Amino acid sequence: xxxxxxxxxxxxxxxxxxxxxxxxxxxxxxxxxxxxxxxxxxxxxxxxxxxxxxxxxxxxxxxxxxxxxxxxx
Numbered sequence: 001x002x003x004x005x006x007x008x009x010x011x012x013x014x015x016x017x018x019x020x021x022x023x024x025x026x027x028x029x030x031x032x033x034x035x036x037x038x039x040x041x042x043x044x045x046x047x048x049x050x051x052x053x054x055x056x057x058x059x060x061x062x063x064x065x066x067x068x069x070x071x072x073x
Contacts, residue, residue, distance in 0.1 A: 008044075015049040018042075 005022040012018055018039070026038040026045060035047050 012046070016046045017049075018044045018046040020044040 002024065004024040006019055007022050008018075008020040010018055020043065025043060027040070029036060029038045029045070037046055038044075039046055
């Protein structure tokens with residue numbers, strides 16, 4: 001498994017969580033069940049706003065590790 005540093009983690013104007021890797025690109029990621037996507041223009045992973053809870057109610061570490069886990073598959 002490859003490893004990479006993360007340069008930024010945030011929530012965009014559409015309230016989607018995003019992660020920007022330093023070097024890796026995930027152009028082949030396709031996980032519709034997990035809703036993790038690759039933004040070709042901004043070179044970042046993102047997932048939509050949770051439907052049932054706000055981001056402030058969720059544990060940020062859980063979300064972060066959840067998305068990274070799908071990148072490693």
